[in-house]
Amino acid sequence: MIKVAFAGVNPADWKIRAGHLDVAPFGLELPLTVGLDAAGTVVATGEKVTKVKKGDRVVSGTNLFSNAKPGSYAQYLVVNEQRVAIVPDHISLESAATIPTAGITAWQALFASDKGGLSKGQGTKILINGASGGVGSFAVQLAKWAGAEVAATCSSANLEYVKSLGADLLIDYKTQNIRDELIKWSSNGIDLIVDVISADSLEDPVGLLRKGGKLVSVATLTDDGDVETSIAEAKERGVTKVLAFMNDLNFGEEIQQLIDIVKVGNLKLPPTEAYDLDNVVQAHEKLETGRVRGKLVLRVK
Numbered sequence: 001m002i003k004v005a006f007a008g009v010n011p012a013d014w015k016i017r018a019g020h021l022d023v024a025p026f027g028l029e030l031p032l033t034v035g036l037d038a039a040g041t042v043v044a045t046g047e048k049v050t051k052v053k054k055g056d057r058v059v060s061g062t063n064l065f066s067n068a069k070p071g072s073y074a075q076y077l078v079v080n081e082q083r084v085a086i087v088p089d090h091i092s093l094e095s096a097a098t099i100p101t102a103g104i105t106a107w108q109a110l111f112a113s114d115k116g117g118l119s120k121g122q123g124t125k126i127l128i129n130g131a132s133g134g135v136g137s138f139a140v141q142l143a144k145w146a147g148a149e150v151a152a153t154c155s156s157a158n159l160e161y162v163k164s165l166g167a168d169l170l171i172d173y174k175t176q177n178i179r180d181e182l183i184k185w186s187s188n189g190i191d192l193i194v195d196v197i198s199a200d201s202l203e204d205p206v207g208l209l210r211k212g213g214k215l216v217s218v219a220t221l222t223d224d225g226d227v228e229t230s231i232a233e234a235k236e237r238g239v240t241k242v243l244a245f246m247n248d249l250n251f252g253e254e255i256q257q258l259i260d261i262v263k264v265g266n267l268k269l270p271p272t273e274a275y276d277l278d279n280v281v282q283a284h285e286k287l288e289t290g291r292v293r294g295k296l297v298l299r300v301k
């Protein structure tokens with residue numbers, strides 16, 4: 001059992017709360033306590049638990065397609081030890097709460113064999129569409145860590161921030177033409193697009209890719225377009241399109257892997273803005289604008 005100090009706030013939380021997601025297909029029933037990510041301190045363990053002990057600082061999470069239900073907007077959370085990673089002393093629990101959903105979604109979108117399939121050191125050219133939010137902040141840095149060349153879209157307000165994440169080519173999606181900038185950067189097309197915005201945020205994304213390239217669209221569950229048709233059309237044009245859903249099968253291990261990359265200095269956790277749990281309404285209102293840089297978290301007392 002974890003005494004929650006900070007709960008991560010993710011777009012899925014407000015989409016559930018606002019009734020945009022039919023929760024039944026995920027095996028969830030209303031009413032429910034929202035919240036996928038939590039960081040805090042272990043206050044009790046079951047008899048068979050070996051990985052953590054009382055007093056350990058930990059981070060944990062779940063997702064919608066999971067045998068563990070949401071519920072991290074709470075003072076206490078009971079989780080399986082396989083979903084838990086230890087937070088080292090130099091990482092605050094506030095920062096750790098940013099990792100599970102955003103970090104692992106980015107990790108899997110880039111590296112999972114059924115998604116981006118990126119290997120380290122291939123010199124791949126990647127576009128991260130939506131680089132300044134939760135998922136994008138991890139994706140840019142992890143792609144750089146893997147040795148890729150990274151183009152990243154953001155608005156002018158976030159150019160400096162996205163540059164600080166290590167992006168090689170910054171494209172201001174409000175004032176620049178994304179296609180023109182990418183063609184100047186890589187005339188034969190790029191290898192991989194990770195799109196965390198929506199089906200229609202890029203004009204003809206398949207046309208930006210080289211033959212054999214991949215388009216990984218992180219599923220928004222509200223704005224994914226006609227998925228079957230777009231996957232079939234991409235295939236006809238020699239490109240693989242994947243609608244990506246984070247899975248939490250190896251959550252604890254994958255979160256630990258990200259923490260290890262943080263430890264060696266190759267990943268900075270996103271900047272946070274913390275709200276008291278009592279002010280969750282304001283946090284959701286802010287996230288719903290779609291303008292958050294980094295991550296919002298809730299401080300649980």
Ligand SMILES: NC(=O)c1ccc[n+]([C@@H]2O[C@H](COP(=O)([O-])OP(=O)(O)OC[C@H]3O[C@@H](n4cnc5c(N)ncnc54)[C@H](OP(=O)(O)O)[C@@H]3O)[C@@H](O)[C@H]2O)c1
Pocket residue numbers: 010011012101102105129130131132133134135136153154155156157158173196197201218219220221244245246247287290291292293294
């Ligand atoms: N399927 C899954 O398993 C899964 C998992 C995690 C997340 N998701 C989904 O992935 C999406 C992204 O999640 P997130 O946590 O990264 O969201 P987020 O943190 O709320 O993203 C906000 C960021 O998006 C940027 N943005 C908005 N419109 C943009 C555009 N047209 N082009 C480029 N950047 C734009 C904003 O920057 P500006 O202010 O500069 O515009 C802002 O910094 C959400 O729809 C979420 O539900 C799905």
